[in-house]
Amino acid sequence: MSCASVREHLPELVRGDAPPGVSDHAAACEACARVVEGARALRGDLDAWTVPPPRDDLVERALAGMAMAALASPERGAARPTTDLPPGAPGPLGELIPFPAAARPRRRSSVEILTSAALGGGGPVSPIPPTRGQLALRLVTQAAAALLLFGVCTTFVAVFYPAVVHAVEQRRLHDCQERLREVARAIARYRHERPDAPALRGPALRAALVEGGYLDASRLVCPGPRGHDLGQNSFVAELPAPDPADPARLPGGRPVCWDRFGNHAEGFNVVYADGRVEVVPVEGLARWMGRSGE
Amino acid sequence: MSSDPGVRAGDSDEALVARLEGGDPAALRQLMERYRGPLHGYLCRLLGSSDDADDLFQDTFVRVLRHAARFDRGRSFRPWLYSIATNLARNTFRSRSYRDAVPLDRPDEDGCALVAQLAGRGGAPGDAAERSEAAGVVRAAVDELPEKGRAAVVLFYYQGLSYDEIAEALEIPVGTVKSRMHNAMTRLARALAPQEELP
Ligand SMILES: [Zn+2]
Ligand SMILES: [Zn+2]
Numbered sequence: 010m011s012c013a014s015v016r017e018h019l020p021e022l023v024r025g026d027a028p029p030g031v032s033d034h035a036a037a038c039e040a041c042a043r044v045v046e047g048a049r050a051l052r053g054d055l056d057a058w059t060v061p062p063p064r065d066d067l068v069e070r071a072l073a074g075m076a077m078a079a080l081a082s083p084e085r086g087a088a089r090p091t092t093d094l095p096p097g098a099p100g101p102l103g104e105l106i107p108f109p110a111a112a113r114p115r116r117r118s119s120v121e122i123l124t125s126a127a128l129g130g131g132g133p134v135s136p137i138p139p140t141r142g143q144l145a146l147r148l149v150t151q152a153a154a155a156l157l158l159f160g161v162c163t164t165f166v167a168v169f170y171p172a173v174v175h176a177v178e179q180r181r182l183h184d185c186q187e188r189l190r191e192v193a194r195a196i197a198r199y200r201h202e203r204p205d206a207p208a209l210r211g212p213a214l215r216a217a218l219v220e221g222g223y224l225d226a227s228r229l230v231c232p233g234p235r236g237h238d239l240g241q242n243s244f245v246a247e248l249p250a251p252d253p254a255d256p257a258r259l260p261g262g263r264p265v266c267w268d269r270f271g272n273h274a275e276g277f278n279v280v281y282a283d284g285r286v287e288v289v290p291v292e293g294l295a296r297w298m299g300r301s302g303e
Numbered sequence: 304m305s306s307d308p309g310v311r312a313g314d315s316d317e318a319l320v321a322r323l324e325g326g327d328p329a330a331l332r333q334l335m336e337r338y339r340g341p342l343h344g345y346l347c348r349l350l351g352s353s354d355d356a357d358d359l360f361q362d363t364f365v366r367v368l369r370h371a372a373r374f375d376r377g378r379s380f381r382p383w384l385y386s387i388a389t390n391l392a393r394n395t396f397r398s399r400s401y402r403d404a405v406p407l408d409r410p411d412e413d414g415c416a417l418v419a420q421l422a423g424r425g426g427a428p429g430d431a432a433e434r435s436e437a438a439g440v441v442r443a444a445v446d447e448l449p450e451k452g453r454a455a456v457v458l459f460y461y462q463g464l465s466y467d468e469i470a471e472a473l474e475i476p477v478g479t480v481k482s483r484m485h486n487a488m489t490r491l492a493r494a495l496a497p498q499e500e501l502p
Contacts, residue, residue, distance in 0.1 A: 043422040
């Protein structure tokens, strides 16, 4: 290493990660020592330039902004309106959901029933103590029955589990839409009663709605799988500034509340000021953003 | 100096881009969380405004999502991300009719200029009070750099990128990156020279 190599690596010396050979030469060479000292001083100056940390919800806001850009775009074509089910209407797979309830009233376990059927006696247990042979037979039969039941259950789960999960997800998506409609009604009522209120969003809007008695705080949480993780931050809501022409009314086509990106695996819900709800499929967002356009 | 902390933890950036291309929205969120601090800091230093940085952070990831399918698997993600952000920042500057880019590669500084500047200034950085004042001075000095030098210095010093990564991010040869860095550092050293050196 030479003075020339120190010269070559000066920017790294300033940054503090020059190769070891360079630092070694600089430490031993009188001519380079001052340069290294200057580099260290420059580093001190550069380190003084700090920037504020990003806001905590930067990513959430960016994702919501991306979603809203997709919604507002005339070329979206991906967003499709929901069937707008009336409140209380059964979900698409409503028949599947009562299944566990129908299975509940049994008193005896499935293993007991299968065992007693195999032993030929379904009645009350005999008061005469069973012999050793009877006990062994009962144990073997019980084990076989348990195995059989396990097999049946495994097959059942493999076949029906995805459908059940899908049904649960659909139900959550639908419940979420109900909540969003309530939020939209609350925001519309707030604007109606306070035509002079400024535009509000985030915690300020939450406080205005909840403390003003317009909405129960629990309704501001998305029932989707990720909604509860985010808690009070699972929806994005916005009260637009009053329209000078008609300050007590909200423009009907304006989105006022929507899901955070990823609340639901299928997409995200958005409600407009007039109570209309849309679900934007995730793949629709991706398509709008041009990924599958090639 | 602040590099990108924790960026290599867990899934690699490149694996996340592949998942994103496969349609996994969680991968996008993960990438955004990972670069929340570093990318926002970069944009903040380039644009001088935290709000503008918020906007361009979002725009950068819109482009990541849009072009994920075209992302070359053999490349690394970090320089690609910074190249997108740098181009967006450049457009922002142009639309705001900021000063034109002065070519930083012009041979106005010979190879010894940085040596002379650094050897001439000596001394340690000032105390805390001087340092906080220095933040504004550094910012102004970096602002005075031509656009391309500014991006290179911020990528090199504050984001901790290598010369190769900067070359990829700014789409210029590595040799050009090195000469720009020398020139930019020389200018900074001159601009930040202690007051007593001035008449
Ligand atoms: Zn030397
Ligand atoms: Zn939801």
